Amino acid sequence: MSPPIRDTAQVRLDNALRLFEEFVASTVKHADAATLRGLERRFAERLQIQPSYWSQIKGRSRQIGERLARQFEQLFHKPPGWMDHDHPVEAPADPASAADVQPSLPQDDDERFIVGLVLTYYRRHPQRARTRLLDLLGEVLTPSAASAPTPAAPARPAATSSASAASEMDEWRRLQQGVAPLKTRKTRP
DSSP, rough: OOOOOOOHHHHHHHHHHHEEEEEHHOOSSSOHHHHHHHHHHHHHHTTTTTHHHHHHHTTTTSSHHHHHHHHHHHHTTTOGGGGSSSOOOOOOHHHHHHHHHHSSOOOOOHHHHHHHHHHHHHOOOHHHHHHHHHHHHHHHHHEEEEESSSSSOOOOOOHHHHHHHHHHEEEEEHHHSSSSOOOOOOOOO
């Protein structure tokens, strides 16, 4: 059975996101959220479009038309028609290094959706979002949650469970040290 034929708009979007990932990978080794925002602006500048237009393309409220597709190809030194065709993703020879390539970038539509939701929440209510997200991560990374087997995860031997829990707790403490303390919010009468 042949693979389903995808529409040109989706293929162009996937290729544009692929070009953005290549741009990010060639620019910085490990990108954080602030760096990514700056890189998106620089990526849009390289494409000679407004950053808001690039944001609309990523958010699927705008499509990449014929003219812009050719502009992508020209400015990123791709052959004519490259944006209109699926390109297989080359898997790295070492699977362990695959996670090191771009761990902070969303890998698929589901991850992009979740990251978008979190960013939207954070941009609207930064203090509340930071508090709740840190609480949620704390629940996930605490030893009691890590040592209790879940339906999706098989039970671990007790020795490795406690060592793993201690390791996860150390990692959680290191993460907490990198986060600025929250300011208390003044309440209105």
